[in-house]
Amino acid sequence: MMRIGFVGLGVMGTPMAGHLAAAGHELFLYRGRDGLPGTHCGSAAEAAAEAEVVILMLPDTPDVERALFGDQGVAEGIKPGSLVIDMSSISPTATKDFAQRLEGCDYLDAPVSGGEVGAQQATLTIMVGGEPAAFERAKPLFETLGKNITLIGPTGAGQTAKVANQIVVGLTIEAVAEALLFAEKAGADPGVVREALMGGFAQSRVLELHGQRMVDQTFDPGFRIRLHRKDLKLAIEAAAELDIALPNTAGTQQLMNAAIADGDGDLDHSALHKTLRREQTGGPRS
Numbered sequence: 001m002m003r004i005g006f007v008g009l010g011v012m013g014t015p016m017a018g019h020l021a022a023a024g025h026e027l028f029l030y031r032g033r034d035g036l037p038g039t040h041c042g043s044a045a046e047a048a049a050e051a052e053v054v055i056l057m058l059p060d061t062p063d064v065e066r067a068l069f070g071d072q073g074v075a076e077g078i079k080p081g082s083l084v085i086d087m088s089s090i091s092p093t094a095t096k097d098f099a100q101r102l103e104g105c106d107y108l109d110a111p112v113s114g115g116e117v118g119a120q121q122a123t124l125t126i127m128v129g130g131e132p133a134a135f136e137r138a139k140p141l142f143e144t145l146g147k148n149i150t151l152i153g154p155t156g157a158g159q160t161a162k163v164a165n166q167i168v169v170g171l172t173i174e175a176v177a178e179a180l181l182f183a184e185k186a187g188a189d190p191g192v193v194r195e196a197l198m199g200g201f202a203q204s205r206v207l208e209l210h211g212q213r214m215v216d217q218t219f220d221p222g223f224r225i226r227l228h229r230k231d232l233k234l235a236i237e238a239a240a241e242l243d244i245a246l247p248n249t250a251g252t253q254q255l256m257n258a259a260i261a262d263g264d265g266d267l268d269h270s271a272l273h274k275t276l277r278r279e280q281t282g283g284p285r286s
């Protein structure tokens with residue numbers, strides 16, 4: 001059993017920490033919530049000082065930098081030889097920098113896919129970057145949290161895989177939103193169209209889950225549009241560094257900008273359907 005510092009107890013982190021506690025690990029929680037078993041600490045440094053493994057599950061790159069290197073951050077408390085696992089979805093480039101700055105510790109980037117449901121059911125897909133020995137050390141913890149666990153390559157490679165995942169999911173949501181809006185405006189019942197399409201080549205998890213949310217017009221998060229835009233921003237920035245064109249990623253990011261401008265940034269990403277309808281028809285703004 002391991003002593004684990006857990007920093008970032010939101011939609012994803014809370015059920016993940018719950019599974020680790022249920023598996024018998026001793027948890028040191030920062031910004032802990034009542035109801036989670038473990039010791040509630042006053043800072044990330046305090047949680048790190050008690051632990052041999054520190055897991056981060058934070059929104060964005062600046063949040064991870066602050067939690068690691070800010071005042072009372074992980075770097076102030078961590079013991080040499082400890083393992084830091086960043087499961088947030090953040091910049092691959094910044095990840096390499098963070099791993100270097102945490103001298104004397106192992107570092108893995110291990111972002112996830114599978115959403116809140118995957119976190120609750122411990123069925124997350126986990127994409128890992130780092131040294132094979134560190135991966136082996138973390139494997140029992142990953143197996144408590146997920147099912148499809150892959151060491152992609154060196155530090156940053158897990159985050160790169162996650163950005164690729166977010167391109168596929170974001171563009172598929174946009175495509176399903178266009179298709180269901182088209183069906184509706186052309187006079188077909190979008191719910192029936194969705195069901196029919198589930199039997200053919202258009203079938204996908206996004207059509208199944210997010211398509212249903214679009215049919216029902218229920219957009220509770222889920223995965224916030226604001227967080228998905230962050231992931232596509234990472235893709236667009238990398239595209240400029242790599243001199244490659246990602247035209248549809250850019251277009252989908254623009255639609256997310258419009259959603260956020262309309263006050264829908266904290267809705268589930270399936271709400272791109274709502275944004276698209278408004279853009280196309282000049283419907284009411286929230």
Ligand code: NAD
Binds near residue numbers: 013113114
């Ligand atoms: P969230 O906003 O619900 O949770 C983040 C938590 O971190 C919050 O509780 C916040 O208070 C806390 N926090 C922020 N800064 C902190 C700090 N310095 N110290 C301690 N705690 C701090 O976000 P989430 O939905 O749980 O997502 C977390 C990460 O996982 C993001 O990078 C997201 O892109 C990724 N992700 C989310 C989903 C999803 O469906 N929600 C799916 C896959 C990946």
